[in-house]
Amino acid sequence: IQDNDRGVVVGAASFGKGSVQTIFDLREREDESSALKLTTALYYAPSGRSIHRAQDIARPVHRVLFGDRELPHQLVMDLILRSENRAKALSALQSHFDMDSESAESVLLIRLGDLVGKSKMGAAGLPDSMGNQTYYTQRGRKVFGGGGIRPDISVESEPFPPYVQELERRRLFFDFVIDYVSTDSSWAEEHPDLTVCDEMVEGFMEFVRTKDIGLDQGQKGLNQIADLEDLAEKMDWGEAAQESIQQLRVAVKQEWERRYSSELEPYIKSALRRELILRFRGRKAQLLEGLQEDVQLAKAIEVLADREQYLGVLAAEEAK
Structure with missing residues (x-):
């Protein structure tokens, strides 16, 4: 569709995945x-591009600059964390990277955040050198190969x-919806629009707590950070x-608090409503409800309704 200029592609x-394997x-x-x-x-698409994302593109190796060398951060972290003490960590770095003791000492002084490493990423999450292979549609519009289909x-x-x-x-x-409505046979009659109220959300969260699905994971994460602090000392x-x-500790704590804040309530209400619709109106009604909340579908309908915008997207670059 995109390569032959037969329509506008909207979405993400x-x-x-554009390869075939034979066993x-x-x-x-x-x-x-x-x-x-x-x-x-x-x-291969009609323009000649391959949409396949190679393995080395999908999983870029992050490296950290050290002098005139680039060290793979994951290997550096692994060597350090597997060492029982500072002396063994220094020895492991010297042996693996063929560096002197002074250089190994310098590696240990690199900020933990810098060891995470960064890679320069282009559109669609691809390195710039791999994600911008340019091809052209029949009308001369630019499209790109090297990793999936990018929408117009x-x-x-x-x-x-x-x-x-x-x-x-x-x-x-x-499970909660089945239990909730089975205890009140008149619930659907009293709530014909299947609205999820605050009381139901509170009941659901209490239901979750009884299932013991690891609500203490945040504390476990903080405990692991404490172990890392002990190791650093x-x-x-x-x-x-x-x-x-310490920055990592603050970030983990903030994220965990965010997970259980009121920000989750709209998502929980939406998920409960979908299950209620499935229970009382069936699978088709549930799918239609999901489409009403689909921002990509809404944008596609908007573009289809605007002929000027639609044809403008399909116009060749030199004609714009």
Whole structure:
């Protein structure tokens, strides 16, 4: 559709799975279990671009600059954290990176936050060098290869917070609604619009607490940070590391408090309402309810209704 200029693509960039794998059986006897999984084909769009995102693109290696060298941060952190004390950490760094003792000492003084590393990312979450391979549609519009399909009009839908997603995964919204309405046979008659009230939300949160799904994870995270603080003191990482760990503690605490704040209430109400609609009106009604909240669909309808905007998107670059 996009490469042939047959329509406007609205939404978010796709992941970029455009390869075909073939499994070759390598067994010589029936009691063996060996095979070779080999990539044998790539999908190409009409413009000639491959939408496949290569493995090294999907998982960029973050590196931290140290003098005139680039050290992979994950390996540096692994060597340090696996060492029992400062002396062994220094020895591991010297041995692995072939550096002198002074350089190894300097690595230990790098701020913890800097060791996380950063990579320069372009559109669609790709490194600039890999995500901007330019191709052209039939009308001469620019499209890009190297990692998924980028829409003509980008509209990112807001995902549910991780905690709400976890509740969904454990089917707690479904289980609660079944229990809630079964105890009151007249509930649907008294609430024909299936509105989720504050009382139901409070009841749901109490229901969640009885399921023991790890509401103490925030405290566990803080305990792990405390262990990291002890390790930093034991290995004498210095003030820079302690400052970074303290920043991590503050960030974890703020995130955990945010998860249980009133910001979650709209998401919980939405999830409960979807389950109520499924229970009383069926799957089709539930799907239609979801479409009404779909910001990408709303944008697509808006573009379709605006002929000038629609044709403007499809116009070649030189014609704009």
